[in-house]
Structure formats: C-alpha cells, structure tokens
Amino acid sequence: MxxxxxxxxxxxxxxxxxxxxxxxxxxxxxxxxxxxxxxxxxxxxxxxxxxxxxxxxxxxxxxxxxxxxxxxxxxxxxxxxxxxxAGKPWRRQCISHEPSEDIKPSTSYKSSKQEEKGSPAKKNAASSKIKSCFSPSKVKKWAIEDLKRTILWLDNQDEKPEPGEIKKIAAEGILTCLQDAIDALRQGQGIQQVADQWACIPKIIEELVQFDGNSTKEDLCKEAMVCKQIYELEFLNVEHDEFLDKKKAPSYGSKKAGTREKNVATDDTSYDSDATIEMTEEEIDQAYNTISSSL
Structure with missing residues (x-):
C-alpha cells in the first residue's frame, strides 16, 4: 500500500x-x-x-x-x-521516501524542552521519581493485569474476536495504545488525549498520565519506550509458556502459581532444561537499567 x-x-x-x-x-x-x-x-x-x-x-x-x-x-x-x-486518486504514483513531518523527534523534543525549563536538580529528581514508580517488577505485573483485563473487556463485547485470536488482539491493542502514547510524547503532546481515545485503558497508560505535565516529555517518552519493551517481553513469555504447557505430559499434583512444574517425565526427550531462564530481581533491574540507558 x-x-x-x-x-x-x-x-x-x-x-x-x-x-x-x-x-x-x-x-x-x-x-x-x-x-x-x-x-x-x-x-x-x-x-x-x-x-x-x-x-x-x-x-x-x-x-x-x-x-x-x-x-x-x-x-x-x-x-x-x-x-x-469517489474523489481524488487514492494512491500517489510518485512515492516519496522522505520522512513524514509527524515523526521528527528532534524537533518535537526541542520544542518540548523549551517549554519545560527547570534546574538540573529538579529534572534529575523528577527522572528518578519516574524510574522508581516504573520498576521492572511493577511493569511486569501491570502487563499481565492489562492483558487479562483487556481479554475480559473484549469477551464482553457484542462483536467479540474468535477465542483463538482474543489474546493476540488484546496484546496488540495494548501495545498499540502504548505506541500511540510514545508518538504523542515525541511530538510534544500530552498522553491524556491518547487515553481519551480508548474504551479500555491499560494500567500503564493511567500511570504515565499521572506524570504528564510534571516531567519532561523526553524523560516520559524514554520511560514509555522501556515499559513497551517490558510489555512485549511479558506477552512473549505468556505465549511461550502456553506453548510449553501444550508440549508437556499430563501434570501430576498441584502447580504453584507463577512457577513452572518441575516434575517432567524422564523419557521426554523434547524437554530441555536450558529452555527456561529464571531471573532474580537484581538481574531484572540490571536488564531494565541496561535498556533504559541505551535509549
């Protein structure tokens, strides 16, 4: 197209x-x-x-x-x-490869920075407050909560997706909402206008809105980008866990919430213990800081 x-x-x-x-x-x-x-x-x-x-x-x-x-x-x-x-031609014949005007972060960031002047100490304090409120463990929890809430919302609609597609559509909707917020911040705009367009507002957007106006658009945009990456990883983990559950032999006994079952049939050659990666809170925080500093 x-x-x-x-x-x-x-x-x-x-x-x-x-x-x-x-x-x-x-x-x-x-x-x-x-x-x-x-x-x-x-x-x-x-x-x-x-x-x-x-x-x-x-x-x-x-x-x-x-x-x-x-x-x-x-x-x-x-x-x-x-x-x-039927109006004017609906497709341009000469396709321009120049970047569109609405995705020039350097210009929008510059204008938003001019509006958000303040002392370096205040900016650093605001940035630290954002990071403390959006810790990886919190964001991971919100991702799962948002996925469950959006699935429930979709399931209650008159026109609902097919059962096999509802989780995928819910995840795509949440990530699209986050991307809308990122795009708005890049253009120096507020997040509230994004939230107003959604019938089912993700928790992460509600939290970001609380900082809109009290932090620089650039800092908030970076945090939103990090949160989107965490959400994407959480959704992939959910999909991966479901795939593993389908491959597993019938489980015996109860399974503790939040952990994978450790009793696996010894003759199951498809099982690979290296496929599961357990991370401590310190490792999660370190990965979060690595992602954040690279943006």
Missing part, C-alpha cells in the same frame, strides 16, 4: 488500533487527521462531519471492509465496491 496516506474516522479502540496496524503493515502511512498529504479516509459511517469535510475537499472515502480484504488476501483488491465516495 505504498503511496497511500490514510485517516481513520468513527472507530474506537482496540478496533481502531487493529485497522491502523494492518494498514501500516501493508505499507500505508497514517495521519491522525485529514490534511493535504492524505489520500484516503477510512470511515465507519457515511455523512458524518469528517465524511463531509473530506468529500468537500475532494478526497476518497472507503469502508473498513476494504482493509480486511486486502489484509486477508495479502494484496490490493478492487476498491470500487468499498467506495463511500
């Missing part, structure tokens, strides 16, 4: 995040609101204020079903039957 710059209208998260992720994965470029660079509006309903704005501007409007078909078939499908309004 190179050459397509799209805007989403009328969708709420996590569906909004899924649609955006699918378009980005296929090579399209996302814009938060309609502007001269945009070529396509993906609209949930016709005749909305945004629909009328884009129509008046001569833009092309389509339904979300076109995205789903393109994503499922891994190719561009005929757009005609999905058109809500």
């Amino acid at each position: 190179e050459g397509i710059t799209f805007v989403l209208s009328g969708f709420v998260n996590p569906e909004r995040g899924v649609l955006r992720s699918q378009m980005l994965e296929m090579g399209a470029e996302y814009q938060p609101d309609w502007n001269s660079k945009c070529t396509l509006l993906v609209c949930a309903f016709a005749n909305t204020p945004k629909f009328k704005q884009v129509k008046a501007d001569g833009g092309t409007v389509i339904s979300k079903d076109w995205i789903s078909e393109c994503y499922n078939q891994k190719k561009l499908v005929d757009i005609e039957i999905y058109l809500l309004h």
Whole structure:
C-alpha cells in the first residue's frame, strides 16, 4: 500500500488500533487527521462531519471492509465496491521516501524542552521519581493485569474476536495504545488525549498520565519506550509458556502459581532444561537499567 496516506474516522479502540496496524503493515502511512498529504479516509459511517469535510475537499472515502480484504488476501483488491465516495486518486504514483513531518523527534523534543525549563536538580529528581514508580517488577505485573483485563473487556463485547485470536488482539491493542502514547510524547503532546481515545485503558497508560505535565516529555517518552519493551517481553513469555504447557505430559499434583512444574517425565526427550531462564530481581533491574540507558 505504498503511496497511500490514510485517516481513520468513527472507530474506537482496540478496533481502531487493529485497522491502523494492518494498514501500516501493508505499507500505508497514517495521519491522525485529514490534511493535504492524505489520500484516503477510512470511515465507519457515511455523512458524518469528517465524511463531509473530506468529500468537500475532494478526497476518497472507503469502508473498513476494504482493509480486511486486502489484509486477508495479502494484496490490493478492487476498491470500487468499498467506495463511500469517489474523489481524488487514492494512491500517489510518485512515492516519496522522505520522512513524514509527524515523526521528527528532534524537533518535537526541542520544542518540548523549551517549554519545560527547570534546574538540573529538579529534572534529575523528577527522572528518578519516574524510574522508581516504573520498576521492572511493577511493569511486569501491570502487563499481565492489562492483558487479562483487556481479554475480559473484549469477551464482553457484542462483536467479540474468535477465542483463538482474543489474546493476540488484546496484546496488540495494548501495545498499540502504548505506541500511540510514545508518538504523542515525541511530538510534544500530552498522553491524556491518547487515553481519551480508548474504551479500555491499560494500567500503564493511567500511570504515565499521572506524570504528564510534571516531567519532561523526553524523560516520559524514554520511560514509555522501556515499559513497551517490558510489555512485549511479558506477552512473549505468556505465549511461550502456553506453548510449553501444550508440549508437556499430563501434570501430576498441584502447580504453584507463577512457577513452572518441575516434575517432567524422564523419557521426554523434547524437554530441555536450558529452555527456561529464571531471573532474580537484581538481574531484572540490571536488564531494565541496561535498556533504559541505551535509549
């Protein structure tokens, strides 16, 4: 989908995040609101204020079903039957490889730094407070809590994902929300506007919002990036544990919460004790500090 710059209208998260992720994965470029660079509006309903704005501007409007078909078939499908309004060409023929204006962290950080002047001592104190409140053990706990809460929220919706996909969609939605917060901070914007777009707000976003305005956007952005990496690792660990559980022989006896069962059949040649890595709190903190210092 190179050459397509799209805007989403009328969708709420996590569906909004899924649609955006699918378009980005296929090579399209996302814009938060309609502007001269945009070529396509993906609209949930016709005749909305945004629909009328884009129509008046001569833009092309389509339904979300076109995205789903393109994503499922891994190719561009005929757009005609999905058109809500046919306007200007919906794909640029000459694809520019210049970076988009909304992802220039150096400019946004510079402007946010000018607004957040203060003594080095105060900045260091604020940075230390952020790190203490976002310790690895806390963030790991929030990741699991957010995953469970989002799965429950999705399961209670009228239109719910398939049982085999619900955990994956929940994880993708949480990570998309975190990435939205990171993008907002990079542009010198607040996180509250990101939180307002989500029906099921992750705990990590609620915690980050509390520091928005009391810390520099740069410090908060770095912390959000570290938290996103921890969330990604936790979600991978959950997926890995489920895979191992499926391979295990039937368990005998109870299994202590938070630990893997140690009794494994001696004739199970597929079991490899090196596959499991146990980390102490000190090792987790050291890994956290390594990631944080590299950003």
